[in-house]
Amino acid sequence: MKKTKKTIKKPVKKAIKKPVKKVQEDGKTVNIFLSGVGGQGTILASNILAEVFFKAGYDIKKSEVHGMAQRGGDVTTHFRFGKKVYSPLIKYGDVDFLLSFEFLEALRYINWIKPTGKILINKQEIYPPAVNLGMAQYPGGVEEIFKKFFKENVYVINGQEIARNLGNVQAANVVLIGAFSNFFPEVKEEQWIEAIKGLLAPKLHDLNVRAFTEGRKAL
Amino acid sequence: MKIFYSKKYRAESHYGGNMKEMMQGNSAIARGAWEAGVKIATAYPGTPSSEILQEIASNYPEIYAEWSPNEKVAVEVASGAAIAGARAMASMKHVGLNVASDPFMTLAYTGIKGGLVILVADDPNAYSSQNEQDSRNWARFGKAPMLEPADAQECKDFIKIAFEISERFDTPVLVRTETRVAHTDSPVVLEERKESPTPLGLDRKDAPKYTMVPINVRVRRKIVEERMKKLEAYADTFKYNTMEINSREIGVITSGVSYLYTKEVFPQYSYLKLGMVWPLPKKTIANFYKKVKKVIVVEELDPFLETEIKALGYKAFHGKDLIPNMYELSPEIVEKSLKGKAYKPPKVRVKQDDLPKRPPNMCAGCSHRPLFYALKKLGAFVFGDIGCYTLGTAPPLQAVHTTICMGASIGGAHGAMKALGSDGLGKVCAVIGDSTFLHGGVGPLMDVVYNKGNSTTIILDNRITGMTGHQDHPGTGFTVRMEPTHAIDYEELGKALGVKSIRKIYPYNIQQTMEVVKEEMEKDEPSLIICENSPCIMLRRAKPMEKFAHPVYTINKEKCRGCKMCLEIGCPAISWEEEEGMSVDGHKRKGTVFINKDMCVGCEVCAQICKFEAIIPGTK
Numbered sequence A: 001m002k003k004t005k006k007t008i009k010k011p012v013k014k015a016i017k018k019p020v021k022k023v024q025e026d027g028k029t030v031n032i033f034l035s036g037v038g039g040q041g042t043i044l045a046s047n048i049l050a051e052v053f054f055k056a057g058y059d060i061k062k063s064e065v066h067g068m069a070q071r072g073g074d075v076t077t078h079f080r081f082g083k084k085v086y087s088p089l090i091k092y093g094d095v096d097f098l099l100s101f102e103f104l105e106a107l108r109y110i111n112w113i114k115p116t117g118k119i120l121i122n123k124q125e126i127y128p129p130a131v132n133l134g135m136a137q138y139p140g141g142v143e144e145i146f147k148k149f150f151k152e153n154v155y156v157i158n159g160q161e162i163a164r165n166l167g168n169v170q171a172a173n174v175v176l177i178g179a180f181s182n183f184f185p186e187v188k189e190e191q192w193i194e195a196i197k198g199l200l201a202p203k204l205h206d207l208n209v210r211a212f213t214e215g216r217k218a219l
Numbered sequence B: 001m002k003i004f005y006s007k008k009y010r011a012e013s014h015y016g017g018n019m020k021e022m023m024q025g026n027s028a029i030a031r032g033a034w035e036a037g038v039k040i041a042t043a044y045p046g047t048p049s050s051e052i053l054q055e056i057a058s059n060y061p062e063i064y065a066e067w068s069p070n071e072k073v074a075v076e077v078a079s080g081a082a083i084a085g086a087r088a089m090a091s092m093k094h095v096g097l098n099v100a101s102d103p104f105m106t107l108a109y110t111g112i113k114g115g116l117v118i119l120v121a122d123d124p125n126a127y128s129s130q131n132e133q134d135s136r137n138w139a140r141f142g143k144a145p146m147l148e149p150a151d152a153q154e155c156k157d158f159i160k161i162a163f164e165i166s167e168r169f170d171t172p173v174l175v176r177t178e179t180r181v182a183h184t185d186s187p188v189v190l191e192e193r194k195e196s197p198t199p200l201g202l203d204r205k206d207a208p209k210y211t212m213v214p215i216n217v218r219v220r221r222k223i224v225e226e227r228m229k230k231l232e233a234y235a236d237t238f239k240y241n242t243m244e245i246n247s248r249e250i251g252v253i254t255s256g257v258s259y260l261y262t263k264e265v266f267p268q269y270s271y272l273k274l275g276m277v278w279p280l281p282k283k284t285i286a287n288f289y290k291k292v293k294k295v296i297v298v299e300e301l302d303p304f305l306e307t308e309i310k311a312l313g314y315k316a317f318h319g320k321d322l323i324p325n326m327y328e329l330s331p332e333i334v335e336k337s338l339k340g341k342a343y344k345p346p347k348v349r350v351k352q353d354d355l356p357k358r359p360p361n362m363c364a365g366c367s368h369r370p371l372f373y374a375l376k377k378l379g380a381f382v383f384g385d386i387g388c389y390t391l392g393t394a395p396p397l398q399a400v401h402t403t404i405c406m407g408a409s410i411g412g413a414h415g416a417m418k419a420l421g422s423d424g425l426g427k428v429c430a431v432i433g434d435s436t437f438l439h440g441g442v443g444p445l446m447d448v449v450y451n452k453g454n455s456t457t458i459i460l461d462n463r464i465t466g467m468t469g470h471q472d473h474p475g476t477g478f479t480v481r482m483e484p485t486h487a488i489d490y491e492e493l494g495k496a497l498g499v500k501s502i503r504k505i506y507p508y509n510i511q512q513t514m515e516v517v518k519e520e521m522e523k524d525e526p527s528l529i530i531c532e533n534s535p536c537i538m539l540r541r542a543k544p545m546e547k548f549a550h551p552v553y554t555i556n557k558e559k560c561r562g563c564k565m566c567l568e569i570g571c572p573a574i575s576w577e578e579e580e581g582m583s584v585d586g587h588k589r590k591g592t593v594f595i596n597k598d599m600c601v602g603c604e605v606c607a608q609i610c611k612f613e614a615i616i617p618g619t620k
C-alpha cells in the first residue's frame, strides 16, 4: 500500500523511541467506514473487504453492531487495517474511506470523514419510519452536499440498477464493492474475486463475480 | 443472513507461518472452548453473545451443544457436566447472568471438578438490551475470578486459560466480553484441540462438597475466602496482566477494549492492562505506581477498578471524574475526556440532530403488527416483554406500555389486576413471545391461576426466537443442531397449569383478534390467548408467506383519499407522498400513500384498515 497523505498513528510500543520516519513506514492504519440499512448486505461487503486485506497480510479489525439491525435499523461497520491495529472503532473524524449504501446513511456520517477522504455512495433512498409517516423530511441533495466538501473525491453509482441488469438486485452490495475496489489500486482484481468466492457458496460465484467486475467498471 | 464460509478457503488463510484466521470474538470463544477440550456447551441467546453457541453447534461436533430454555438452566446443566468431570461452558448476555446468578453464587462455594466457565457479554450503550449493567460486579459479589479479553485472539487464549484456572483453583471462572469484543473480527492463531486431563465420573463421597446445607456451607465459605487469597497471589503472576512502560509521567490502568481505545489515542503513556479484572494483582499495581508518577484509570461503565485501587490506598490522578460512567467508550470519548479543552473536535459539516433517525421496526408482514394494532384500537394497557414485539412500543403503534425483563409481562399484568380489582377488567393484558414465555413466563402464568387472578396473557408464537437472530427453543421442534425434537404445545401447557379459558387467534385477522382479546380481558378469570399460524416472516422454513392470498398489495390511486389510516400500522412498506389533488369520488386530499412492492409481502393488514377500498391486490 502506498498512501502518502494519511495521518500517521504511532501504535507500536517500541516504535515510539524510534525515529518518526520509521514509524510512518510501519504504523499506518487505514480507516474504512461502511453504513447502510439492515438488509442491504453491508455485512457481506465488509466481510469481503476484511478478507482481502487480511489475506494481504495486514492486521485488521472489523467491528459492527448486530442485534436490532435486521429490523430495518441503520447498520455500520468500522473496518481498519494496518501494521498493528488497536481500537476496533475508528476515531470520529478519522475516516479515510466511506462506503455508504444509502443517501441518508451517508449523510449521517459526513462529519466522520477526513478532509482528504474518499466517498462512494449508492444511489438509493430508503425512507425511515418518520419520513414514511410524513413527520420528517428525507434530506435532499445529498450528493451535492458531499461534493461541496469533498469535491472530486465523491462517487455515486446505482448499485441496484447494475445488479438488476445482471439478473439479481441482491448483488448490489457486491457491485458496490467492485466500484469501491478502485480506491485501492495496489490490490489486484484476482484478490477481490478470490475473497468473494471464499465467502459465498459456489452457486453464487458466477453472479457475484460479474457483479464485482461490473461495479469495478462503473467508476 | 448467515454467510457461507467455505472450509477449504478458511483453512488456507496462512499468515507468517502460523495458521491464522480472521474471527469474530464470539467465534474465537467457540474455538477456544473447542481447543480447551470442552465437552458441554450451553447457552440462552442474547446479543452480543448468541453466535458463540451457534458457532460451536455448526463447527465443533466434539462438543455437545444446547440452547437451554434460560440462562439459569444453562448454568445448571454446565455445572452438572463439570461436577461429572467434563469441561463445560455456559454463555449468555449480561442480564442473563442475573437470571443465572442463583446457581452461580453457590457454585463459587461448591467449586467444580471439570473446568466451568461462564461467559458473560456486556452491552455498553444498551444497543439491544433492557439495561447497561457492568458484569464485573458479579465477580466481586460472587467471589469468582473474572478475565476480560480485548480482541479475538485474547478471547480464544483467555477461554483456554479460564479452564486451567477453573480446575487449578476449583472455581467457576467468569469471562467477560462486550459488544466491541464479541462482534469485532481480528486475526487469531489456530491451535489443536487438547482433551482435558480431568477424568470423567461421579463420586458419592464428594457429597459434602456439592451439598450446600448449612454445615457444609460454613466449611465451603472458608474455602472460598482462602481461594480468593490464592487467586490474588496468582493474579500477580498472570501473564496477561501486562505492563508497558513508555512515559514515566502518566500511566494508565485499564482492561479490555478500554485499553485499545486509550492506547490508540495516547500511545505515549505507560500501561497496566489487566487481563484478569478480579481479583486484582496487588503487587503488580504497587509496582506500576512505583514506575509512573501519575495513574489514570480508564474503564467503561462502573468505576470498578478505580474503586478497588483507591481502596488499596492509591490515588487516581484521573478516573471517573473525567471518563463517563455510562454508555460505551470510544477513542474520541477517551481523548475528549482526558484532554478536556485541549481536544479539538473535527469540523461539523452537517448537523446530525436535523436528520431523521432510523430506529428498528417490525418487518413488513410481521405477525406482531396486526396484534398491536388491535390492542391499540381496544385501548388496552399492555404489559410487554422482551423480543421483536417490544418494538410495538414505538410510534405509531405505541401499544406496549411496560418492558422490564424476560417474563415480567405476565406477573406484571396479574399484579396490576390485583391492584385495580374489577376496574381493571377489559383494560389490561400481557403480551409475551414464544421464546420469552418458555424462558420465564410459565412460572408467572402458574401464579395467575394459583392465586385466582383474572389477567389475560397473549403468547405471540412466531415459532422462533426472533429478536436475537432465529434460535430454536423448546417450542420450535428443533435442537440447536436442527435435529427434530418434541415441540411444546402451549394449549396443553396452559391446561396443565389450570387455565380454563384458552383461545387461539390468527392475528392477521384484525376484527377477530379484537373480539377475542376484548372478551378475554373482560372475563373475571385467567385467560390465555395463543397466536397461531403466525410464524416470523423471516423464518423461511415455516413458509410464512404461503397463507397470504396475494403476493403484494398496491394502492388504487384514484380511490385513495389520503386519510393516512393505513400509516397507523407503521409498516415499512407503506409511505406517504405529498401531492394535493382529489380522489375519483371527489374528495380533496393532501397526498396519497404508496406501497413499496419490493418490501410488501401481501399480509393484507393495511387492506383491512382502509375504509375506501383503496388498497387492492397487486402483482410482484
Ligand SMILES: Cc1ncc(C[n+]2csc(CCOP(=O)(O)OP(=O)(O)O)c2C)c(N)n1
Pocket (backbone or CB within 6 Å): B044, B045, B046, B047, B093, B095, B096, B099, B129, B130, B386, B387, B388, B389, B406, B432, B433, B434, B435, B436, B437, B460, B462, B464, B465, B466, B467, B468, B536
Ligand atoms: C435475561 C435475558 N436473556 C436474553 C435476552 C435477549 N433476548 C431479547 S429478546 C429475546 C427473545 C425473543 O424471542 P421471542 O420471545 O420468541 O420474541 P420474538 O423476538 O421472536 O418476537 C432474547 C433472547 C434478554 N433480553 N434477557
